[in-house]
Amino acid sequence: MKPDLRDLFAHKLDDMARLARDLVAIESPTTVKAAVDRLGERIAAELAQHGAVIVIHPRDKVGDIIEGRWYTDRSGPPILLACHLDTVHPIGAIERNPVRFQNGGPFGAAAGGVKGTVATGTSGPPER
Numbered sequence: 001m002k003p004d005l006r007d008l009f010a011h012k013l014d015d016m017a018r019l020a021r022d023l024v025a026i027e028s029p030t031t032v033k034a035a036v037d038r039l040g041e042r043i044a045a046e047l048a049q050h051g052a053v054i055v056i057h058p059r060d061k062v063g064d065i066i067e068g069r070w071y072t073d074r075s076g077p078p079i080l081l082a083c084h085l086d087t088v089h090p091i092g093a094i095e096r097n098p099v100r101f102q103n104g105g106p107f108g109a110a111a112g113g114v115k116g117t118v119a120t121g122t123s124g125p126p127e128r
Contacts (some may be wrong), residue, residue: 012123019046020119023104024099028063028110030086036063038084044068046122047081062086068122081121084114 009016028039040063044054047068057065063085070079084117089097089109099108 009120013103016119016123017101017105018118019122020111021099021101021108022056023107023115024106024111027091027094028086029090030062030088031059032091033059033063036086037093040064040066041109043085044120046073050123051080052122053078080084083118083121085118087114 022041026035026039026042027093028036037043040056044056044066044108045092047066053072054070054072055069057066057067059065066085068081072078087110097109099106099111101107105111110116
């Protein structure tokens with residue numbers, strides 16, 4: 001029987017919600033490389049804190065690619081987190097749609113999309 005993922009991550013939910021809130025506060029529109037890279041630096045630090053091996057693939061015109069892998073030292077394939085970091089929201093969108101908590105979760109530009117997903121992924125995989 002496969003474990004219920006909710007049980008594997010239940011003890012991390014508050015931390016994931018706080019991280020999602022923090023990531024939403026870092027605006028990262030596609031057209032502003034420096035902004036996407038700022039978000040990438042924060043995400044790389046979170047991944048490393050949770051045991052991922054980090055590789056940064058520099059890009060000239062768009063945000064750098066942050067690669068995080070877990071279990072690279074074990075037999076079998078490692079776990080790779082793959083997602084985009086940029087959003088369609090322009091710089092300043094946070095003023096019109098501020099970061100906030102409602103109903104136990106973060107809200108704001110990209111909270112329910114990329115940044116919420118990244119917050120979940122960067123919390124580290126369950127033990128295998």
